[in-house]
Amino acid sequence: MLEKALRGNKSYFAWIGFLLILVGMGFGFYLRQLGFGLGVTGMSRDVSWGLYIGQFTFLVGVAASAVMLVLPYYLHNYKVFGKITILGEFLAVAAVTMCLSFIVVDLGRPDRAFNVLLYPTPNSVLFWDMVVLNGYLFLNIFVGWTVLEAEAKSVPPPKWIKPFIYLSIPWAVSIHTVTAFLYAGLPGRGFWLSAIMAPRFLGSAFAAGPALLILICLFLRKYTKFDAGWEAIQSLAKIVTYAMILSVFFVLCELFTVFYSQIPEHMYHFLYLFVGLHGHTGMMPWMWASTILAAIALIVLINPKTRNSPGTLAIGCAAVFFSLWIEKGITLVITGYIPSPLETITEYHPTLTEIGIVVGVWALGFLIMSVLYKVALTVKTESA
Amino acid sequence: MDDTRRSFLKIAGLSMLGFGAKPVVDAVAGAGGPKFEKDPKAFNGKRWAMVVDQQKCLKAKDGCKDCVLACNSAHNIPSFNNPKDEIKWIWQTSFEHAFPGQENPYINDYIKTSLKGLPFLVLCNHCDNPPCVRVCPVQATFRRPDGIVAMDYHRCIGCRFCMAACPYGARNLNWSDPRPFIKKENPEYPTRTRGVVEKCNFCSELLAVGKLPACVEACKEKALVFGDLEDPNSEVRELLRTRPTIQRKPQLGTRPQIYYIL
Amino acid sequence: MYNAGKIIIGIVIFLALITAPFWYNLAKPSAPPKLELGTQEKQCVESKAFMQANHMVLLDQWRDEVVRDGKRIYVNSAGKQFNMSLQNTCTKCHSTKTKFCDRCHTYLNVAPNCWDCHIAPKEQEKLAGRSDK
Ligand code: SF4
Ligand code: SF4
Numbered sequence: 001m002l003e004k005a006l007r008g009n010k011s012y013f014a015w016i017g018f019l020l021i022l023v024g025m026g027f028g029f030y031l032r033q034l035g036f037g038l039g040v041t042g043m044s045r046d047v048s049w050g051l052y053i054g055q056f057t058f059l060v061g062v063a064a065s066a067v068m069l070v071l072p073y074y075l076h077n078y079k080v081f082g083k084i085t086i087l088g089e090f091l092a093v094a095a096v097t098m099c100l101s102f103i104v105v106d107l108g109r110p111d112r113a114f115n116v117l118l119y120p121t122p123n124s125v126l127f128w129d130m131v132v133l134n135g136y137l138f139l140n141i142f143v144g145w146t147v148l149e150a151e152a153k154s155v156p157p158p159k160w161i162k163p164f165i166y167l168s169i170p171w172a173v174s175i176h177t178v179t180a181f182l183y184a185g186l187p188g189r190g191f192w193l194s195a196i197m198a199p200r201f202l203g204s205a206f207a208a209g210p211a212l213l214i215l216i217c218l219f220l221r222k223y224t225k226f227d228a229g230w231e232a233i234q235s236l237a238k239i240v241t242y243a244m245i246l247s248v249f250f251v252l253c254e255l256f257t258v259f260y261s262q263i264p265e266h267m268y269h270f271l272y273l274f275v276g277l278h279g280h281t282g283m284m285p286w287m288w289a290s291t292i293l294a295a296i297a298l299i300v301l302i303n304p305k306t307r308n309s310p311g312t313l314a315i316g317c318a319a320v321f322f323s324l325w326i327e328k329g330i331t332l333v334i335t336g337y338i339p340s341p342l343e344t345i346t347e348y349h350p351t352l353t354e355i356g357i358v359v360g361v362w363a364l365g366f367l368i369m370s371v372l373y374k375v376a377l378t379v380k381t382e383s384a
Numbered sequence: 385m386d387d388t389r390r391s392f393l394k395i396a397g398l399s400m401l402g403f404g405a406k407p408v409v410d411a412v413a414g415a416g417g418p419k420f421e422k423d424p425k426a427f428n429g430k431r432w433a434m435v436v437d438q439q440k441c442l443k444a445k446d447g448c449k450d451c452v453l454a455c456n457s458a459h460n461i462p463s464f465n466n467p468k469d470e471i472k473w474i475w476q477t478s479f480e481h482a483f484p485g486q487e488n489p490y491i492n493d494y495i496k497t498s499l500k501g502l503p504f505l506v507l508c509n510h511c512d513n514p515p516c517v518r519v520c521p522v523q524a525t526f527r528r529p530d531g532i533v534a535m536d537y538h539r540c541i542g543c544r545f546c547m548a549a550c551p552y553g554a555r556n557l558n559w560s561d562p563r564p565f566i567k568k569e570n571p572e573y574p575t576r577t578r579g580v581v582e583k584c585n586f587c588s589e590l591l592a593v594g595k596l597p598a599c600v601e602a603c604k605e606k607a608l609v610f611g612d613l614e615d616p617n618s619e620v621r622e623l624l625r626t627r628p629t630i631q632r633k634p635q636l637g638t639r640p641q642i643y644y645i646l
Numbered sequence: 647m648y649n650a651g652k653i654i655i656g657i658v659i660f661l662a663l664i665t666a667p668f669w670y671n672l673a674k675p676s677a678p679p680k681l682e683l684g685t686q687e688k689q690c691v692e693s694k695a696f697m698q699a700n701h702m703v704l705l706d707q708w709r710d711e712v713v714r715d716g717k718r719i720y721v722n723s724a725g726k727q728f729n730m731s732l733q734n735t736c737t738k739c740h741s742t743k744t745k746f747c748d749r750c751h752t753y754l755n756v757a758p759n760c761w762d763c764h765i766a767p768k769e770q771e772k773l774a775g776r777s778d779k
Contacts, residue, residue: 037578039559044468048547108542108579115522115541126521126545187515187636188551341553343484420717536713577762592718
């Protein structure tokens with residue numbers, strides 16, 4: 001079936017070519033990092049995780065969100081999602097691949113990555129994260145591909161695939177829960193030490209992932225022959241709306257606990273985030289941008305009129321996506337380190353090399369997504 | 385290319401280690417040996433710990449850093465001279481940074497007047513319940529039976545999960561090759577390579593041959609006292625019995641094993 | 647089976663390709679390098695044959711015993727004791743790393759990364775010191 005990705009019009013190949021160039025550029029920067037060490041990034045002794053792990057965290061959410069299509073479609077037989085469930089699954093494949101790439105580029109000794117398998121360590125959350133992420137990648141490739149292949153042959157999907165589909169539902173929840181546990185179990189990092197971390201992660205994931213899917217569906221509707229169906233898009237929009245409300249609510253819960261209890265180790269981080277601490281305001285513009293985008297998103301999405309019109313819906317979804325990208329991809333990880341456990345403040349500024357690698361990995365993800373979508377859409381439009 | 389081959393060899397080597405090493409040694413072994421043993425001179429503690437006596441430190445010459453310097457040269461610690469890349473096993477910092485959350489205007493006043501603004505020594509606490517060990521995905525950092533939280537630089541993958549987990553900022557990544565930044569190499573001790581995490585090892589290499597940690601040896605005022613907590617007659621136990629001490633962030637349940645006499 | 651012939655040819659080409667480096671290496675025999683021990687000492691920690699074949703395994707084992715189990719003394723098959731240390735024991739005899747370790751490793755095209763951390767013996771100074779005597 002993969003050969004279907006080799007046929008396409010000019011703009012398809014221009015897009016693929018563009019992505020390949022970005023991937024190549026990112027790889028070039030990565031070679032630089034391999035040669036010198038992680039010192040080429042803006043990370044430091046105090047802020048020892050940065051953009052890479054931030055992107056990883058955000059993308060785990062995007063990957064997990066496939067469940068928002070799989071669950072209604074397969075568990076509740078919600079036929080409307082029939083056309084786009086595969087898009088969710090393939091989005092998950094691309095997102096998990098990006099996650100794994102971000103982990104690898106973040107390692108100080110990537111040549112030793114296999115030590116995680118050679119010395120399996122069940123008490124480490126990172127070990128479990130590797131297990132669930134790889135499992136999820138496998139499940140989504142396997143399920144998506146098998147179902148699509150059946151569709152290409154115009155036969156119903158084989159029965160034995162069902163257990164894998166059902167397994168993928170709790171598995172999606174597990175990847176984001178385990179990723180939240182990376183943070184939520186660390187003593188002495190007041191910003192992350194919160195039981196609501198996992199629910200908050202899931203809330204934002206189920207908003208950001210489907211928001212991206214809506215944007216993709218709107219794009220495909222406009223520029224290709226593939227139409228996901230307005231009803232499907234509307235259902236997704238409702239999911240995004242509720243998830244976004246929950247996500248904001250969870251953050252407000254966090255703010256209440258922190259500011260009402262007034263425990264300094266917890267409060268300092270939030271102060272740094274929103275108003276700056278001892279004159280350091282590095283994260284402030286980002287956090288306010290995210291807050292304003294979230295407000296716009298809520299206004300646009302809660303109002304049925306604006307939710308129901310493609311133009312404003314696109315604005316709402318873009319606002320959701322970027323608001324949460326800032327929140328999880330940038331501020332969540334970095335603010336955990338500021339102030340440090342010794343209550344010193346070292347700010348973090350990513351370097352050009354680091355940003356280049358980040359762009360490269362994103363391009364790789366878009367490349368995988370474009371190719372898989374090309375295959376899926378060709379099958380869908382041919383069999384329709 | 386070199387890197388892939390290297391990692392291939394490493395995997396090959398490791399799998400050999402897992403499945404093949406024992407038979408090989410057995411092959412030379414015959415009846416009599418070979419064997420692995422501890423040095424008979426080694427200090428054998430059950431729970432190593434350290435007491436830092438600020439009152440004694442106060443008697444030293446102004447700006448004394450003998451302990452820090454001794455550690456740096458014993459362990460080939462590079463000096464990058466910038467806080468971003470800096471590597472520190474033991475260092476001096478002010479009370480508010482060493483004990484955040486415990487400061488108040490009056491204790492700050494005490495430190496300023498009675499302790500003459502003396503800085504506090506901070507290092508890895510060799511926690512009894514170490515979060516760094518809990519999170520490491522490859523057991524590159526591990527707790528030895530004698531309580532020392534050790535590092536295996538051969539195994540560390542540089543994920544820095546432990547740096548996020550340590551509540552005392554005791555851990556350092558080698559953001560680049562440290563060798564060019566080592567002032568004078570100590571030929572007895574290895575350096576580290578880029579991409580691995582390092583921290584204080586309580587001088588386990590010295591304890592193994594019956595010597596005290598380098599910082600303890602270096603302090604002329606005997607402000608650093610090292611010993612075995614399980615031995616009721618040890619000097620550390622005597623100090624803990626007779627003097628009130630505090631630990632850094634004991635409320636986190638890490639059970640830190642560096643005790644401070646103010 | 648469809649296209650059995652083509653598949654078999656394909657497999658053969660594939661095998662030829664992935665094993666190419668081996669054939670390539672077989673095709674260019676070269677003389678093994680001459681190694682200089684850098685010492686008068688006749689006996690290593692184990693027999694010459696054992697060390698030639700297994701020094702890397704032995705070193706890995708030393709590493710694990712020292713780092714992970716805190717055992718630092720190796721009692722060899724003859725009952726003789728050694729401090730298990732690449733840097734403080736091995737290189738005391740094998741004092742010319744470039745003419746011993748490196749020559750063979752280069753010849754065999756292996757690049758162990760021991761020396762990224764372990765400090766290699768200072769060869770020039772050693773030789774100078776010897777000629778003083
Ligand atoms: S002080 Fe930090 S590095 Fe040392 S044992 Fe405790 S948690 Fe680990
Ligand atoms: S950086 Fe090294 S020591 Fe720290 S958790 Fe990762 S593998 Fe373990």
